[in-house]
Amino acid sequence: MTFGHIFLYRIKELFRQKWCVGWNFLFPLVLATAFFVGFGSFIRNADILTTVDVAVVETQDDEMSSSFVDLVKKLDFMNVSVVDDEEAQELLKDGDVAGILYAPSFTANTRQLLNGNTLDNASSAADTLQISVENIGSSSMLTEDAKQASYWINDPTLTVAENGVNQTILSQFLKSYIANEKEMAMIITSADDPSAIPAAIQKTADMMAEDMTFGSSDVSLRYTDDGRGQLSPYMHYFFALIAMASLFASWISTSILDEAMANHSEIGKRNECAPVPRAVSLTANILSGLVIQVISVTCLILYIQYVLKLNFNAPLGYVILISAVCSATGIAFGVMFGALLGNHPATTTAVPLLFSMGCSFLSGLMVGNIQQIIQAAAPWINRINPAALLTDGLDSLGSYGIGPAYWQDVLILLALTAAAIAVSSLILRRKNYASL
C-alpha cells in the first residue's frame, strides 16, 4: 500500500518536472528530427528502392513460365502485376512499372521430350534420357548445342524504358535467374521420367526464391522473414540516440536518491523519519523512474518508426524490450553513482551527463564508425558499454532477426544492471549516517 502510494506520487512528480520532460522526452525527439533532416533522406531512399513495381508476362503455358511467375511473386521486394503483353507495355509506358519481365519457357526440344518424342539431336531417344548429370558435359550422346541450357530453356527477358536503380535491381535479378538455368537444364537432361520434369522445375524455382539475394552494394535490402537483409549504416546514429535517451535514466535516479536519502536533502530526511523501510521507498522510487524512462524511450522509437518513417527492420516489441533493459541499466548506474558520491553537487548533473553522453559517443552518436574502431582496438569496452550493447543489439536485430547476438546483448545489459544494483545495495543498506 505504501509502495503504491510512493510509486504513484513519484510518477506524478516526475511528469511535472520540467527537466524530466525536457531532457528525457523532448530532447531525444528534437535530436532525432535533426538527424532525420541531416541524413534521413539517405535511409528513406534506400527503403523506397527495395520495392520494385514490375509487370510479368507469361510467354507460354508451361511449367517453366508458371514457376517463374510464382518465384517472382514470392520475392517481397517485387510488387508484381501478371498481365498480358499489351497491358504490360501500357504500364511501362505510363511509368507504373519499372520494367517488364517476360517469363522463360521450354524450348521445342524440351516440349518434345515432355511429349515422349525423341530428340532430333540424340542418337537414341531412350539413351538420351539415361544420361546422368555427371556425364552431360562430356557425353558423346549430346551434341554441343544440347549441352547448352538455351537448348532446353528460352531465357527470360527484361524490357525497361529507362535506366535507374529499380531497373538495375530487375537486371540483376534476371542475371541471377539465368545463372541458375544450367541447373534446370540438367534436370531436363538427366530425368529418368520426363513427366517428373515439371515438378522438379517448380521445386527448383521455389528453392531459388528462398536463396536469392539481390541488389548492388548501393542499395539497402529489405527485411525478409528469415531476418536476412542489410540496414542502412545511417540507422546506427538513431540507434545511438536511443541508447543516449535510455541512459538519460541516470538523471532520474540521482533525483530519486536526493529525495529518498537523509544525507542528500531535507526531503530525504523527512522521508527517512517515516515508518517506511528504505528498501521499499527506494524500490518504489526506482520503479517509477523506470516506468517514466520506458515511456519516453518508447515514444522516441514510435516517433522514429511512424513519424520519421524510418524502418528498424525488426519487430518493435524487441526494439522496445532492449531499450527498456538499457533504461534499467541507466537507472541502476544512476543509483550507484548517487550511493558512491553521496550529496556531492557533481552527482546530480555532471556525473549522469558524463556517463550517458560518454557511453553514447563511444557507441557512435557523433562519429559513426567509432564503435568499429573500438572493436578493433579494445573490444572489451564495447562489451561493457551499455550504449554499445544497445546499438549492437538493434543492429543484429535489424540485420539478422531475433537471434543469439540480440539475446546476448540483452543478457549483458541485465548483468550490468544487477551489478550496479548490488554495489548500490551494499552502500545503501547501512541504517543511519555518520553525518548529515
Next chain:
Amino acid sequence: MDQNVVIRRDSDIAGNTQSSKHMSDVSSAASQPSSRQPVVRISGLVKRYHEKVAVDHFSLEVGEGEILGLLGPNGSGKTTTLNCLLALLKYDKGDIEIFGKPMDPSAYDIKRDIGVVMQNVAVIDSLSVYENIDFFCGLYIRDKALRKKYVEQAIDFTGLSDYRKYRPKKLSGGLLRRLNIACGIAHHPKLIIFDEPTVAVDPQSRNAILEGIRRLNKEGATIIYTSHYMEEVEELCSRIVIIDNGREVAEGTAAELKASLRNRETITVEVRQISEENLRGIREINHVYDVVQNGGTLVIRCDGGSHNLVHIMNFFMEKNIDFGRISTQLPTLNDVFLEITGKELRD
C-alpha cells in the same frame, strides 16, 4: 538558587555524572507534569565528528504532554541531538528511548507516532499543497479515508485552505513554513519535534505557528521545540533545557531559570557626569550589587527586592545628579546563558 533549577558548570560535568544524575532526577521530578514514564529519554549521549565533540554526555527526559524547549546558540548541538533522537545519525555513546522503547532506524512502530518539522522547508516543489500533505501523511497512514480526513484537518489547522492547489514556489515564506508544519503533523503524531520552525518568518506567521503549537499540545501531543530565539521558548515552553557545546548547561522553567540569576533587574540611566563618591553611594543602595559606568550611561544591577528604581531615583534627587533617560529590564534567558557561559545566545 532555586532548588528546581539545575545549572551545570564545566567543572560539574567532567567526571561528575553521578551527582549530575541525582540533580537531574530532582529537577526532573520537580518540573515534570506527570510521574509516568517519560516519552523521551536520552542518557549520556555522545556524538563526535572526528576531533570535534558535537554532543557531550547529554541527557534529557521529556514527560508526556510537555512542551520542552531546547535552547542554545548556533552550533551548540541541538540539531545533532535531534538527528540522533530520530535515529538518523549514528552516535558514539548513550541510550535513546522513545515511548519506553529503544529507538533505532528500524523502529517503525515508534516512528509512526513521531512527527518532525524540519529546520529547512522540506516539501516537494512539483506537488501542490494538498498533494504534499497527502503524500507525507500517506507514509504514516495507510487507510485512505482516514488519511483524507487527516489531510483536511491539517490544511484547516495551518490555515492553508485557500492555497490547497498552489505549488510551494507560489507561497510566501510564512505559508511555506505552515505547509512544512502541516506535512509534519498531519498524521496526528504523539511526539512532535520542531527544529527552529520560525526561522526567517514574518511576525504574523510566527504568531500563527506558535499558536498552532499550543493547540497541538492541548490536543495531547508532546513537543520538543528547539530554537535560538529565547522569546519564543520563554513564551511557549513549559520547561527549558539550555545547551552549549553539546552539553546541558541549565534546566528548568523560564521563571526558575531567571530566578536563579543573581541579577534580577538591570536599570540603565543616562548621566552626564557623576562623581566617584556618588557611584559608591549608589552601590550602597539596598539590593544594588553592581554599578558600571560606560561613558554617559550607568548600568545598575540589582539582585532582588522591589521598587529598586524608586530608591535609585530618590538617591539621584537627593544628590542633585543630572540624569536623562532611564530604563529597567528584567532578566532574560540570554542573561542566564551569559552568566553561565560568558557568551550571548545569539552569537
